[in-house]
Amino acid sequence: MKLQPLNVTGLTKRYGANTVLAGVDISLAGGEVLCILGPNGAGKTTLISAILGLVATDSGEITLFDQLQSGCQRSTALRQQLGVMMQIGSLSANLTVFEQCDLFSSYYEGGYSAAELVKLAGLEQYSRQRFGRLSGGQKQRLLFALALAGKPKLVFLDEPTLGMDVEARRALWQQVQQLKQQGISVVLTTHYLEEAEQLADRITVLSQGVVVANGSPAELKALMxxxxxxxxxxxxxxxxxxxxxxxxxxxxxxxxxxxxxxxxxxxxxxxxxxxxxxxxxxxxVALEQAFLQLTHNSSTQQEQAA
Structure with a gap:
């Protein structure tokens, strides 16, 4: 029986009087791409951080590969199965592309070699270029490749195509689709609704810390x-x-x-x-129209309830 990569039940997180997550439920099957959408401040980054054990939650359960997680601790064995590309990612500006790949490759047993990571990033001709001198899109491509260094089974991509041109964005889409074909599960957050529609098997829409819709892109559009x-x-x-x-x-x-x-x-x-x-x-209806309507309706309902 295949292990379920991710299951979140009743997740709640507060900062003082501000409730950032309010009983969030999400699940993810093997080889599935789940896109989490929401306006700024909806709780997307907090949700991902909580799943990764970077922030403590007030209540709820997080299960990774059928292992119930307790607090912020994640075992070394489990971390080896996760790949993470956060929206705000930074590396040493003075290390070259190859040196960055060589460093990350050393963290994992049975992962990709430095040369393979450089190729995954599509930066072979920039392998001797220092990270600080790369363009914004090139940095994103490198960060994406480094997230795959350990050949993970579950990958988190937070705004992965930010700063990329159209050609580079579509190339990364192809790489995400290849991950899916390999049975790797992906959790994606993005502000590009076209990206969500192209890649996601399911979309979860967050608004003010609450899940307001969950379904395939076609199902969300059909709600309108x-x-x-x-x-x-x-x-x-x-x-x-x-x-x-x-x-x-x-x-x-x-x-x-x-x-x-x-x-x-x-x-x-x-x-x-x-x-x-x-x-x-x-x-x-386009996904953008459905997204705007769903988040607007949720905000209006919560304001009325308050």
Whole structure:
């Protein structure tokens, strides 16, 4: 039977009167990519830090590979199975890329060699470059490779593509997908919703320390009870808003975007009212819209409760 990489139940953390985590539950299966989304201050970094044993919690349970964790202690054997790339990562500015890789390689038995880590980072031509002279994206690529130094079974990536250009970001996405294919589990936090949609099997949305949604990207988008209709039309704004099931209207130059709670009804009425409609598209809500709506609703509910 495969061990479950991660299970968190009822995790609570307070700093004085401020509750940062309020009964958080998350779980992760082998070879699964879980993305934790939330606005700034939602508790994402605190949650990851608590799982890693970097901060003490007030209540709740953390289980790693079916081992119940007590306090901030993590065994050496367990730490060897974890790879971590934190958002604020720093290395000695004076060591070269190869020296950094050689150092991290020495921490693990059976991990990657220094040369393999340099290749994983895609920095072969910069192997003699000092860390302090690398670009922001190059530093991120090196930090990502170092997180894999011990060939971990569970990897935590906190904003891994921050500072990367589009090409480097997509290359790292491919590496994360390769980790998944190898059966390695990944916990990812990111502000790039496209990244979450591309990589995540499941997304957990945190807002003010509370889990407000959990599911696949498609399931989260399905929580929004409307679809998006886009087209060119000669109808006035008033006529468009009068169409059945239309909730909202916006224009970008001449292109019209409608939010509809029943897209079929809206489109049928639109075509009957205007036979000149062109470039008609009907699509589900984007993950960004779902995320904004979920976190906004949660904030409003908590403010009302207070």
């Amino acid at each position: 009870q409307y679809k998006v209709i886009s087209c060119y039309s000669a109808l006035s704004d008033n006529a468009l808003l009068a169409l059945p099931a239309v909730l909202q209207l916006s224009r970008d130059k001449d292109r019209i975007t409608l939010h509809s709670s029943h897209a079929e009804q809206s489109v049928k009425a639109l075509l009957l009212a205007d036979d000149s409609v062109s470039q008609l598209e009907v699509r589900p």
